[in-house]
Structure formats: C-alpha cells, structure tokens
Amino acid sequence: MIGRKNWLFANTPRGPKASATIYSVIETAKENGLNPFQYLKYLFEQLPQRDDP
Template identity: 50%
Template sequence: MFHDSIQGAQASATIYSISETAKLNNLRPYYYFKHLLAELPKLCDEKENIDSAKLTHLLPWAKELPAECRKPRR
C-alpha cells in the first residue's frame, strides 16, 4: 500500500529488519546505520562486491562495534 514496487517493499523490509535486530542487541539504530554506511564502502572490491565473510565485525552482536552504537546502561 505504501510502496510503489516489490523491490521497494523488500528494501524497506530489509531496513526495518536491521533496525529491529539492532534494537534487540541494545544498539542505537541511528549510530549503527551511520557506522555501517561508513564501513561498508571500505569492504568493496574493484567490482564493488563485498565478500560476506568480511561482514562479521559489523553484525549487531559483534564486540568490535564502536561504543557510540551501544545504548548506555542505566
């Protein structure tokens, strides 16, 4: 209803899924997406492909994520 195409709906579903998974892992979605958008281009090869094996340090449960991505403890 709110999407003009199937691809648009699939893209939205992907973003919502990443956002909700970040929340479940006590991350702040804005800073997590900011980190992802800064780091993903660094992983591209000359054909702009990314090897999925190189993504483990970017997963929402990775210990290597910057502190700004994590919600402060109360």
C-alpha cells in the first residue's frame, strides 16, 4: 500500500493523477501474477505500435 506522504512529492497538479495511474498498473500486474517491470516494459514497447482508431 502506498502511503499518503508519497503524494507530497508530486510537483504539479497532474502529478498525483499520473502517480495513481502508474501505481494502479503496477498493482494490477502484481495481482495477476505478472512481473511489474516486465509488464511495464511490454506496455511501453507495444502500445506505441498499436493502430487504434
């Protein structure tokens, strides 16, 4: 669980939302038995190549 004090280090108004998003992705990967680093690597490699409308 991420503590409330971690939000003190968000330098911009959009910082907490960005942090919450990445924490959510990491925790979801862990809950599904995936290696968070490998999952993020996969996402960062594959998402830019998608051709979604």
